[in-house]
Amino acid sequence: xxxxxxxxxxxxxxxxxxxxxxxxxxxxxxxxxxxxxxxxxxxxxxxxxxxxxxxxxxxxxxxxxxxxxxxxxxxxxxxxxxxxxxxxxxxxxxxxxxxxxxxxxxxxxxxxxxxxxxxxxxxxxxxxxxxxxxxxxxxxxxxxxxxxxxxxxxxxxxxxxxxxxxxxxxxxxxxxxxxxxxxxxxxxxxxxxxxxxxxxxxxxxxxxxxxxxxxxxxxxxxxxxxxxxxxxxxxxxxxxxxxxxxxxxxxxxxxxxxxxxxxxxxxxxxxxxxxxxxxxxxxxxxxxxxxxxxxxxxxxxxxxxxxxxxxxxxxxxxxxxxxxxxxxxxxxxxxxxxxxxxxxxxxxxxxxxxxxxxxxxxxxxxxxxxxxxxxxxxxxxxxxxxxxxxxxxxxxxxxxxxxxxxxxxxxxxxxxxxxxxxxxxxxxxxxxxxxxxxxxxxxxxxxxxxxxxxxxxxxxxxxxxxxxxxxxxxxxxxxxxxxxxxxxxxxxxxxxxxxxxxxxxxxxxxxxxxxx
RNA sequence: GGGUCGUUAGCUCAGCUGGUAGAGCAGCGGACUUUUAAUCCGUUGGUCGGGAGUUCGAAUCUCCCACGACCUACCA
Numbered sequence: 398x399x400x401x402x403x404x405x406x407x408x409x410x411x412x413x414x415x416x417x418x419x420x421x422x423x424x425x426x427x428x429x430x431x432x433x434x435x436x437x438x439x440x441x442x443x444x445x446x447x448x449x450x451x452x453x454x455x456x457x458x459x460x461x462x463x464x465x466x467x468x469x470x471x472x473x474x475x476x477x478x479x480x481x482x483x484x485x486x487x488x489x490x491x492x493x494x495x496x497x498x499x500x501x502x503x504x505x506x507x508x509x510x511x512x513x514x515x516x517x518x519x520x521x522x523x524x525x526x527x528x529x530x531x532x533x534x535x536x537x538x539x540x541x542x543x544x545x546x547x548x549x550x551x552x553x554x555x556x557x558x559x560x561x562x563x564x565x566x567x568x569x570x571x572x573x574x575x576x577x578x579x580x581x582x583x584x585x586x587x588x589x590x591x592x593x594x595x596x597x598x599x600x601x602x603x604x605x606x607x608x609x610x611x612x613x614x615x616x617x618x619x620x621x622x623x624x625x626x627x628x629x630x631x632x633x634x635x636x637x638x639x640x641x642x643x644x645x646x647x648x649x650x651x652x653x654x655x656x657x658x659x660x661x662x663x664x665x666x667x668x669x670x671x672x673x674x675x676x677x678x679x680x681x682x683x684x685x686x687x688x689x690x691x692x693x694x695x696x697x698x699x700x701x702x703x704x705x706x707x708x709x710x711x712x713x714x715x716x717x718x719x720x721x722x723x724x725x726x727x728x729x730x731x732x733x734x735x736x737x738x739x740x741x742x743x744x745x746x747x748x749x750x751x752x753x754x755x756x757x758x759x760x761x762x763x764x765x766x767x768x769x770x771x772x773x774x775x776x777x778x779x780x781x782x783x784x785x786x787x788x789x790x791x792x793x794x795x796x797x798x799x800x801x802x803x804x805x806x807x808x809x810x811x812x813x814x815x816x817x818x819x820x821x822x823x824x825x826x827x828x829x830x831x832x833x834x835x836x837x838x839x840x841x842x843x844x845x846x847x848x849x850x851x852x853x854x855x856x857x858x859x860x861x862x863x864x865x866x867x868x869x870x871x872x873x874x875x876x877x878x879x880x881x882x883x884x885x886x887x888x889x890x891x892x893x894x895x896x897x898x899x900x901x902x903x904x905x906x907x908x909x910x911x912x913x
Numbered sequence: 914g915g916g917u918c919g920u921u922a923g924c925u926c927a928g929c930u931g932g933u934a935g936a937g938c939a940g941c942g943g944a945c946u947u948u949u950a951a952u953c954c955g956u957u958g959g960u961c962g963g964g965a966g967u968u969c970g971a972a973u974c975u976c977c978c979a980c981g982a983c984c985u986a987c988c989a
Contacts, residue, residue, distance in 0.1 A: 425957070430940090487948095493948050506947070540948080542949075561939090562925055563950060567924070571980075571981050670989075672988045678989070785987095909980090
């Protein structure tokens with residue numbers, strides 16, 4: 398790090414850097430720009446950092462964009478701006494340019510009689526992509542565009558690599574994901590998408606703060622990866638000489654905090670799952686998990702509903718969004734339906750409640766649909782599989798599915814009236830699971846039994862089954878208050894809010910294989 | 914994992930049934946003092962993703978590999 402820093406500084410200061418060995422992918426355009434940089438260095442250019450701007454493009458437009466030309470002229474508004482040169486139009490003794498900062502764009506007008514011939518001549522040789530600063534007075538062109546009549550301008554940072562074409566921009570999805578910096582420069586929609594993402598997270602945090610939840614951070618490196626059924630990433634701690642896992646969920650740690658008296662707690666952070674990659678799955682993804690003592694899953698369902706509604710409103714200013722051509726309304730109450738009812742609703746024929754609880758019946762129907770399952774799978778696993786096969790894709794509008802089989806919900810409290818079913822819900826939108834929550838299992842002896850069953854499945858070859866977590870059971874033995882909790886998939890929520898078809902569109906740097 | 918499609922200049926794309934690789938933008942040189950994807954004249958730029966094969970001759974046909982997209986199966 399230190400070494401690298403020193404080297405970078407030397408390069409920046411040394412004119413000899415222009416002779417440095419060029420990278421493999423250098424072409425003529427880059428060579429020409431390096432030559433320009435070398436010449437600029439001879440003239441004293443040193444990547445200056447003492448330029449102070451006093452205006453942003455968007456603010457200037459908001460303040461003066463509507464003003465009449467002569468009114469603007471009479472006010473003689475001075476401004477100093479800085480940003481990246483995105484367009485350049487040279488016309489002899491005068492030139493135009495478009496400078497982009499993080500708020501937007503503003504046009505500049507550079508001419509011999511305003512800056513002097515030399516400065517204008519220098520500008521003509523700057524490149525699209527260069528970062529510049531400019532001072533001047535605002536005016537309106539003949540066509541009414543707000544423009545800065547430049548009296549002084551400086552090159553602040555030289556761009557050696559050409560930007561994509563001004564009209565089509567960068568459209569190649571692979572390059573947009575691999576070189577997100579270019580995507581962000583070129584594509585307004587990409588900038589908007591990530592701005593929405595930030596506002597969603599901010600909106601969630603604001604809401605939680607006003608309802609007195611405490612935000613915490615729990616371990617990403619865990620000796621026993623718990624809280625979900627998923628394959629973990631493994632890593633190694635050298636000093637301790639022990640294997641650790643990247644967390645698949647923060648759940649068990651957050652509930653330890655509830656045992657410790659933090660009764661309203663949440664975390665927004667990354668989870669890591671060593672599983673497939675798809676338009677809906679990235680190996681690391683962002684999850685919000687929340688727990689509230691002295692409530693049950695019905696409270697948590699309502700909280701999730703309100704949170705999502707609030708996130709939409711604060712990030713987008715509306716609760717109605719269009720996703721891939723379909724309208725989703727987060728403003729009206731989310732539907733609530735039990736898993737059994739949902740299966741019956743979407744089943745091709747009438748199935749009785751008894752049939753839906755008959756393992757052999759379910760196994761037969763799954764086979765009819767060509768679904769493979771483990772011979773040892775119980776009623777609950779088959780019931781869930783049938784739900785996933787028949788129902789999930791149909792749940793377009795926000796819908797809570799409640800009453801999951803306890804067998805597939807090893808951390809959920811059972812119903813008193815039916816111990817085969819858990820007080821658990823999942824929220825589906827556009828066929829995707831967006832949230833998952835339940836009344837937490839706070840009976841340490843039941844939890845121990847469930848872990849034993851998971852350990853048995855793991856021994857039998859189920860790589861996603863949970864580990865027995867002795868330390869967690871011991872925490873429960875001190876007494877976990879009746880508690881409900883939920884997890885919300887932030888990436889997927891942002892996909893819905895931004896009409897993004899792929900999770901890679903809402904993650905700055907999605908995982909990609911290395912370029913060969 | 915399986916299937917389909919794609920990869921040509923810095924970017925966006927043409928390139929037919931095999932016959933010396935093209936355009937626009939960007940770049941470079943020139944003209945132009947209110948342009949708007951500025952315009953006009955001239956011009957540079959390519960290991961056609963990589964490798965092997967068929968052929969007198971391959972961007973083009975065949976095979977293998979890499980990367981990506983979409984569909985499909987699974988975890989959120």
